[in-house]
Amino acid sequence: xVRLCEYHGKQVMTRYQIPVPKGTLVSDVESIDLADLNxxxxxxxxxxVGGRGKAGGIKIAxxxxxxxxxxxxxxxxxxxGFKTEKALIEExxxxxxxxxxxxxxxxxxxxxxxxxSGSGGMDIEEIDPHQIFxxxxxxxxxxxxxxxxxxxxxLSLQSELRSQAIDMISKMYRMFIELDAFLVxxxxxxxxxxxxxxxxxxxxxxxxxxxxxxxEFRDVPRGSNxxxxxxxxxxxxxxxxxxxxxxxxxxAGLGMATIDTxxxxxxxxxxxxxxxGVVFDPEPSRIAKCVSLMRMINPKAIFxxxxxxxxxxxxxxxxxxxxxxxxxxxxxxxxxxxxxxxDEARAILEQANFTVTDSFAEGCRxxxxxxxxxxxx
Amino acid sequence: xxxxxxxxxxxxxxxxxxNVGRGFAERMKAGGTKVVAGVTPGKGGQRLFDIxxxxxxxxxxxxxxxxxxxxxxxxxxxxDAAIEALSAGVKxxxxxxxxxxxxxxxxxxxxxxxxxATLVGPNSAGVVSPGKANVSDLSDRILSEGSVGIASKSGTxxxxxxDGLSELRLGQSxxxxxxxxxxxxxxxxDALKLFEADQQTRFVVLIGEIGGMAEVxxxxxxxxxxKPVIAYIAGQAAPPGKRIGHAGAxxxxxxxxxxxxxxxxxxxxxxxxxxxxxxxxxxxxxxxxRSGGK
Numbered sequence: 302x303v304r305l306c307e308y309h310g311k312q313v314m315t316r317y318q319i320p321v322p323k324g325t326l327v328s329d330v331e332s333i334d335l336a337d338l339n340x341x342x343x344x345x346x347x348x349x350v351g352g353r354g355k356a357g358g359i360k361i362a363x364x365x366x367x368x369x370x371x372x373x374x375x376x377x378x379x380x381x382g383f384k385t386e387k388a389l390i391e392e393x394x395x396x397x398x399x400x401x402x403x404x405x406x407x408x409x410x411x412x413x414x415x416x417x418s419g420s421g422g423m424d425i426e427e428i429d430p431h432q433i434f435x436x437x438x439x440x441x442x443x444x445x446x447x448x449x450x451x452x453x454x455x456l457s458l459q460s461e462l463r464s465q466a467i468d469m470i471s472k473m474y475r476m477f478i479e480l481d482a483f484l485v486x487x488x489x490x491x492x493x494x495x496x497x498x499x500x501x502x503x504x505x506x507x508x509x510x511x512x513x514x515x516x517e518f519r520d521v522p523r524g525s526n527x528x529x530x531x532x533x534x535x536x537x538x539x540x541x542x543x544x545x546x547x548x549x550x551x552x553a554g555l556g557m558a559t560i561d562t563x564x565x566x567x568x569x570x571x572x573x574x575x576x577x578g579v580v581f582d583p584e585p586s587r588i589a590k591c592v593s594l595m596r597m598i599n600p601k602a603i604f605x606x607x608x609x610x611x612x613x614x615x616x617x618x619x620x621x622x623x624x625x626x627x628x629x630x631x632x633x634x635x636x637x638x639x640x641x642x643x644d645e646a647r648a649i650l651e652q653a654n655f656t657v658t659d660s661f662a663e664g665c666r667x668x669x670x671x672x673x674x675x676x677x678x
Numbered sequence: 679x680x681x682x683x684x685x686x687x688x689x690x691x692x693x694x695x696x697n698v699g700r701g702f703a704e705r706m707k708a709g710g711t712k713v714v715a716g717v718t719p720g721k722g723g724q725r726l727f728d729i730x731x732x733x734x735x736x737x738x739x740x741x742x743x744x745x746x747x748x749x750x751x752x753x754x755x756x757x758d759a760a761i762e763a764l765s766a767g768v769k770x771x772x773x774x775x776x777x778x779x780x781x782x783x784x785x786x787x788x789x790x791x792x793x794x795a796t797l798v799g800p801n802s803a804g805v806v807s808p809g810k811a812n813v814s815d816l817s818d819r820i821l822s823e824g825s826v827g828i829a830s831k832s833g834t835x836x837x838x839x840x841d842g843l844s845e846l847r848l849g850q851s852x853x854x855x856x857x858x859x860x861x862x863x864x865x866x867x868d869a870l871k872l873f874e875a876d877q878q879t880r881f882v883v884l885i886g887e888i889g890g891m892a893e894v895x896x897x898x899x900x901x902x903x904x905k906p907v908i909a910y911i912a913g914q915a916a917p918p919g920k921r922i923g924h925a926g927a928x929x930x931x932x933x934x935x936x937x938x939x940x941x942x943x944x945x946x947x948x949x950x951x952x953x954x955x956x957x958x959x960x961x962x963x964x965x966x967x968r969s970g971g972k
Contacts, residue, residue, distance in 0.1 A: 406781075406861065408861050409892060411788065411861045412788075413784070439788070440788045441788050441792075478781065481779050510777045511782075552835075553858060554830075554834045554836075554858065554887060554912055555835055556834075558838070558954040561914045561936075564915035565914075570915065573916075608837050608838065610816055661838060
């Protein structure tokens with residue numbers, strides 16, 4: 302999933318003529334220009350995660366000096382695993398009311414879903430369920446005007462705001478469909494004292510499977526750190542967890558089952574890497590790059606677990622040997638492999654002094670043993 | 679018996695001339711699955727492993743008696759290919775391709791419902807009824823005919839489970855890989871209902887994962903079933919909010935955690951395996967009539 306930062310989401314919203322507060326994006330405290338803005342302003346950390354307010358990443362400033370102080374605190378701040386590199390400075394809105402508006406995918410119903418509430422400004426989970434109005438949208442018909450109208454009618458807005466809310470939702474829906482979004486959320490949509498409805502925040506998540514038709518989002522970082530990001534770039538996926546064993550598997554399901562088994566058997570897991578699409582295009586050098594990335598986070602041991610029906614185990618074995626054989630093997634590695642050309646693969650790996658097994662259970666046991674040895678040694 | 683695919687299955691492969699399609703065509707033919715047609719626009723008139731290739735699904739259907747389409751076209755073309763097949767009247771589609779945009783998936787799945795068709799996937803490892811038809815990437819070497827029905831979101835976990843069952847000589851009626859994507863055409867509930875009605879199936883293994891409510895919905899269905907169900911949920915140790923490979927596998931709110939799903943399944947009378955390796959042992963108990971399950 303491609304999560305856009307607030308400023309990026311707002312840039313896109315502006316293209317769809319959704320009103321956003323007047324503001325400026327800064328990454329360098331020295332060169333800020335606030336000449337165009339009226340105080341007070343809000344200084345907001347730009348990281349692609351929620352909970353910025355609670356983490357201290359959103360600050361109000363009454364004048365230029367306060368704004369600079371706030372910026373100094375916010376830039377560099379770590380929020381949800383992300384380092385803040387940019388901040389958005391916006392004119393503070395004169396709030397009368399806050400709404401919640403979103404379009405998302407209801408995965409279990411298999412439809413787009415419009416959600417609206419008259420009490421926005423907090424997490425959707427915290428809003429009184431009676432104040433949340435959900436409208437599933439037929440994927441083939443699309444959002445119908447009556448659906449928007451009837452949903453907005455439940456928010457008890459006065460007529461001027463009602464028409465702006467209808468307009469905002471229609472634009473959000475267009476954006477949701479045209480950009481292949483998982484989520485377009487405005488929370489809060491702020492009604493100002495002079496009756497203007499403005500997107501005070503913006504959360505936009507784009508489907509990374511649809512990037513082939515949305516070149517503009519291709520460069521948005523997808524991992525929450527360098528390790529995860531570089532894995533994505535190789536066509537695989539990874540999640541860093543804690544200290545312990547680095548797990549590499551030939552599929553996401555097998556990966557989850559592997560870390561479950563390791564944890565239940567007293568092991569701990571540093572990271573999980575699913576080779577995913579790499580399996581369909583098995584170049585030894587590409588596999589070697591994935592395995593080398595796992596070394597980067599310095600796990601206590603590496604457990605490579607793969608079971609192929611048709612892909613060739615020996616191609617993978619070559620990649621593993623290439624990656625871990627080139628320098629001294631400082632990280633103990635165990636390979637569990639099974640399937641097509643397993644004997645050939647085993648020979649390659651044993652020649653390179655790897656511990657090899659064909660048993661899932663034994664692989665897990667040995668990986669835990671190796672990681673504990675290393676902790677003690 | 680068996681479900682979804684059987685000896686009457688006649689496969690049409692959409693995307694047959696690509697690398698993946700060729701591999702499937704060759705293996706299916708060698709294994710005895712009836713592949714009667716292939717479709718690749720622009721390559722009509724050619725043959726591959728003696729299978730006739732057509733420019734369109736419509737052409738393939740007028741010249742052959744294909745009744746099941748297996749889609750392996752690249753992700754950007756899946757929506758078009760699926761809707762083409764549905765429009766031409768195909769009633770069973772299995773979508774193997776991974777990486778299909780979710781907006782495409784929800785549209786083709788909605789359209790399949792309107793056309794009263796069964797759509798499995800996307801991102802499904804396929805469907806196989808051993809000894810009858812293999813429309814999947816599971817190797818015939820590890821499969822055997824028997825009475826265990828398997829419904830799973832994960833191909834790679836399914837390989838492990840079948841391996842474990844084979845060691846105990848427990849064969850399968852049908853293995854249905856639902857797919858690893860967030861929105862799927864065929865759900866656990868659909869598969870469980872079919873297994874319940876299938877004479878060959880004695881009990882079912884459900885392989886689920888974190889994310890979404892599909893396993894919780896399955897629990898409601900298991901409550902009403904007469905056949906035992908063993909369930910394993912992957913992702914108990916997965917960090918919340920992080921996606922692990924499968925687009926579907928991300929915990930969001932709390933009802934979709936592994937623990938919550940295991941609890942719901944247990945309450946519904948399923949036999950819940952704490953870890954993957956426990957599944958074969960539990961299956962043996964049921965097969966030998968020693969289990970406390972239904």
